[in-house]
Amino acid sequence: DVQLVESGGGSVQPGGSLRLSCSVFNNATALPLCMAWFRQAPGKEREAVAVRDSDGNTEFADSVKGRFSISQDNVENIQYLQMSRLTPDDSAMYYCAAHTVGYCDPSIAFSIWGQGTQVTVS
Numbered sequence: 001d002v003q004l005v006e007s008g009g010g011s012v013q014p015g016g017s018l019r020l021s022c023s024v025f026n027n028a029t030a031l032p033l034c035m036a037w038f039r040q041a042p043g044k045e046r047e048a049v050a051v052r053d054s055d056g057n058t059e060f061a062d063s064v065k066g067r068f069s070i071s072q073d074n075v076e077n078i079q080y081l082q083m084s085r086l087t088p089d090d091s092a093m094y095y096c097a098a099h100t101v102g103y104c105d106p107s108i109a110f111s112i113w114g115q116g117t118q119v120t121v122s
Helices: none
Strands: 003-007 010-012 018-025 034-040 047-052 058-060 068-073 078-083 092-099 117-121
Touching (some): 003 092, 018 034, 018 117, 047 068, 078 092
Antiparallel strands (some): 003 018, 018 078, 034 092, 047 058, 068 078, 092 117
């Protein structure tokens, strides 16, 4: 089964930057997955941070537009979430997620999740 493993979380001062990694394991087909990033802060519901649409473009939440970006290493099977100009409101547990339907569409639920990595901005 496909597994996602996250890393890169930690503590950073406001205005700082951090890059999160999501490594993909056991993707036997070697086909690219539809992947996304979510976050959840204490007392708040989980929210989508970056999701790819049916055209293959990444849609970012309004709260992070212009500050977060996505990159991907297809050789090493790693997706990166680059976060810049971080604020305390960005503090949350960050998760990468994926599904194996074969194409990206916002209507498809994500069924594969990483363990999460904590980001604390203070």
